Amino acid sequence: LTLLGLESSCDDTAAAVVRGAPGAAQVLASVVEGQTGLHKEFGGVVPEIAARAHAERLDVCVKEALARAGLGFDALDGIAVTAGPGLIGGVVSGVMCAKGLAAGTGLPLIGVNHLAGHALTPRLTDGAAFPYLMLLVSGGHCQFLIARGPEEFTRLGGTIDDAPGEAFDKTARLLGLAQPGGPSVEAEAEQGAARRFAFPRPLLDRPGCDMSFSGLKTALLRTRDGVIADKGGLTRQDRADMCAGFQAAVVDVLAEKTRRALAAYLAESPAQPMLAVAGGVAANQPIRAALQAVCAEAGAGFTAPPLALCTDNAAMIAYAGLERMALGKVDDMTLAARPRWPLDKSAAPMLGSGK
Ligand code: ATP
Numbered sequence: 001l002t003l004l005g006l007e008s009s010c011d012d013t014a015a016a017v018v019r020g021a022p023g024a025a026q027v028l029a030s031v032v033e034g035q036t037g038l039h040k041e042f043g044g045v046v047p048e049i050a051a052r053a054h055a056e057r058l059d060v061c062v063k064e065a066l067a068r069a070g071l072g073f074d075a076l077d078g079i080a081v082t083a084g085p086g087l088i089g090g091v092v093s094g095v096m097c098a099k100g101l102a103a104g105t106g107l108p109l110i111g112v113n114h115l116a117g118h119a120l121t122p123r124l125t126d127g128a129a130f131p132y133l134m135l136l137v138s139g140g141h142c143q144f145l146i147a148r149g150p151e152e153f154t155r156l157g158g159t160i161d162d163a164p165g166e167a168f169d170k171t172a173r174l175l176g177l178a179q180p181g182g183p184s185v186e187a188e189a190e191q192g193a194a195r196r197f198a199f200p201r202p203l204l205d206r207p208g209c210d211m212s213f214s215g216l217k218t219a220l221l222r223t224r225d226g227v228i229a230d231k232g233g234l235t236r237q238d239r240a241d242m243c244a245g246f247q248a249a250v251v252d253v254l255a256e257k258t259r260r261a262l263a264a265y266l267a268e269s270p271a272q273p274m275l276a277v278a279g280g281v282a283a284n285q286p287i288r289a290a291l292q293a294v295c296a297e298a299g300a301g302f303t304a305p306p307l308a309l310c311t312d313n314a315a316m317i318a319y320a321g322l323e324r325m326a327l328g329k330v331d332d333m334t335l336a337a338r339p340r341w342p343l344d345k346s347a348a349p350m351l352g353s354g355k
């Protein structure tokens with residue numbers, strides 16, 4: 001099967017072409033146009049601006065993806081599109097564009113859950129076999145999922161407030177470092193001493209896999225203001241020490257909660273136990289190293305897809321569409337755009353929902 005995929009649920013406009021079979025597919029082309037420049041002066045993604053930009057750029061991205069793949073619409077078997085969850089204006093832009101293309105070409109239309117796209121990426125990049133454990137950790141998400149099938153996921157737990165990427169971004173903002181905060185905080189932390197300031201490890205004292213990161217940014221704000229009150233300003237070293245302390249807290253929380261999620265998953269005796277991590281925060285080297293160590297200790301494999309496929313992209317949407325199509329599932333013109341769309345309806349009862 002050869003599918004075109006469209007993604008427009010946040011601040012990246014993307015189109016891609018993927019070809020192959022479930023667990024054995026290839027990315028023929030992947031085009032991602034970021035919008036960071038458009039939202040820069042507002043300090044966050046402005047939904048209306050994002051939606052307009054998607055509407056203006058989607059067709060251009062589709063053309064570019066087909067050109068790079070060297071294919072025309074006649075070579076395609078279907079058109080996959082993110083139908084949620086996300087900023088609704090952007091999702092509607094993508095769904096309308098996909099419907100137009102499907103109507104014009106007569107190709108089947110396949111609606112894809114954006115989170116399923118992230119969660120199925122290890123099947124595209126590594127041919128991972130079900131069931132595998134997934135940690136999705138980005139600017140907007142943080143959750144553990146057991147992927148059991150293309151549309152079958154069990155959520156083991158996740159953040160009850162902010163996502164770690166958001167906490168990295170806020171930390172950078174509070175310390176006057178460049179955005180996105182993840183890479184700048186990681187770089188500063190390399191020069192810092194993690195022990196100088198004490199940061200909390202929220203929810204480690206509670207059972208289960210739920211996490212919390214909003215307290216960390218409050219702690220950082222207090223620490224920063226404390227140092228400023230004491231010395232009248234921040235030195236480079238103060239900043240580096242705060243970044244190191246903050247990052248160490250995130251590492252500890254993610255490592256311990258991953259240990260627990262792995263234990264719950266391994267209790268099911270999967271044939272080829274494996275943890276896959278995706279999302280922008282997976283780029284962080286100390287976080288990666290900690291997760292890898294936790295897996296080695298538990299006897300599970302570890303994989304992190306290449307960064308371009310970890311962050312928002314349309315290849316994962318085309319691939320998730322391919323998995324659905326292989327199951328004989330296609331949509332029609334009644335396909336709706338959904339702002340909210342949880343991957344599963346119920347949290348695993350044995351672990352407690354945390355809410
Ligand atoms: P989502 O895809 O969940 O809707 P998003 O688009 O914000 O959210 P991504 O593009 O996957 O998420 O990731 C961006 C986030 O990853 C940002 O918050 C950024 O700070 C963070 N990030 C990127 N690199 C690093 C790093 N080296 N260390 C920590 N965080 C990082």
Ligand code: FE
Nearest residue numbers: 118138311312
């Ligand atoms: Fe995403």
